Amino acid sequence: MLAPPAPSLAETRDNIAFDALLWALSRPGLPRDLPEPGEGSIITALLDRECLVYSADPLLMPEIMRTGAELADIGKADHVFLGAMTTSDSLADIAIGSDYYPDDGATVIIRASIGSGPAIGLVGPGVDGVVTPQLDGLPDGFWKARAARLRYPMGFDLFFVDGARVVGVPRSTTIEEI
């Protein structure tokens, strides 16, 4: 019998990163641990030549380019890296898919501080009752701009990255600012 193949370091990293992302999105508002700080492991776990990517953070560019992903305008991209946001204007341009194909809505990765700043109340699938995570470093009017774009099932899905921690907020989650 063949010995089972051992996962390479890259495979292990991508697997852990995806596990964190999947659980973060299944349990909105609850932080999970990425294998390493920053967006790097998200990029390698999700992106390849089939993806259209927009990045507002030039420091992420080399890593994105290494995956073979194509760069695109924010309105066309299926993965959007906004880095640390200063204004919430860019939310107005992100692809939200269509009623036919809600999966065309983008995955958006943003830097924020988890565990400090204003608390928000999350309700929806994956949330047992209500969770109230604290997120800091988001521009004013962020949640209003998000709500203005969402037409469930159309919308975009958010990941907030703080070091090696990640919090997910899918489009199905309703936000209440506290």
Added chain:
Amino acid sequence: MSLSTLTKPWEAMSYGFLDGSAKRELRRKMLKSVAVPGCQMPYASREVPMARGWGTGGLQVSLTLVNPQTRVKVIDQGADDSVNAASIRRFIARVAGTPTTMDTLEADLIQSRHRIPEEVLREDQVLVLQVPNPEPLRPVQPNMSIARQMHADADYGRMWLQLYEQIVRSGRVMQGASYPSLVHGRHVMTPSPIPRWDVPKLHMAEHLTILSAGREKRIFAVPPYTRVEPLVFSDVPYKVEEHGHLTCTRSGTKGFFMNEVPQDDGSSAFEVSDSEWGVKTIRARDGIGESRGETWYKDGEMPQ
């Protein structure tokens, strides 16, 4: 950029059989299917060394999720030891080096065809269901472009009509398995071909359920704590199979989903469908140790 950064060391086989691009595509689609519960997301569905229709959709999801620490359980019609389940379990263990188990409580990842185990799944467990036909609208609308439009419009009138016609014709809903259910109040899904008995287990469950149809190339999900409501009329309540009063002839357990075993004299014997639950019951009866966990159904009833 040099050649070494563009290549990787030679491997006899990718870990988990699927190559990197197949896994990344599945990952992207899994995230989207969790974000829009119950909505069917198209995906590429690669070849695996198994005929389509035998669980290739579930297998691809499992192979993407596993790592050498993931304890895998595979069931087919409730049984861990049927050919399909045993083959898939052995395949996953062989290509991903995962430990395997038959105990629902020990498993991290449960791939299943036709059943949800009787023991309550926890928050840290993932249930992967193999789906033969992901489209609940197919009996009423065979054209899948129009069906997609109907999903987009949340136009489910014909689903209700179908149920109504069954009640008028037969006096009850004849839908035995894959009972159409409304997920998060928006998308109607067919919850794999699980029996009516198992559908309430998905409602506000603690675990994540991923449903994947390999032949049809579609994937959808039910995240934890998500509403899954079977389509019913307000004056015709949802009924599960009347198995609550049946006793398993092999283990003596009572109040769970049963397999009917026809006897020579024309009568029927019953044995519990969730084989590991039967094994655990026999072990407890023989005093070898109590390992049974909490069950969804209690005394043949699902508490509301």
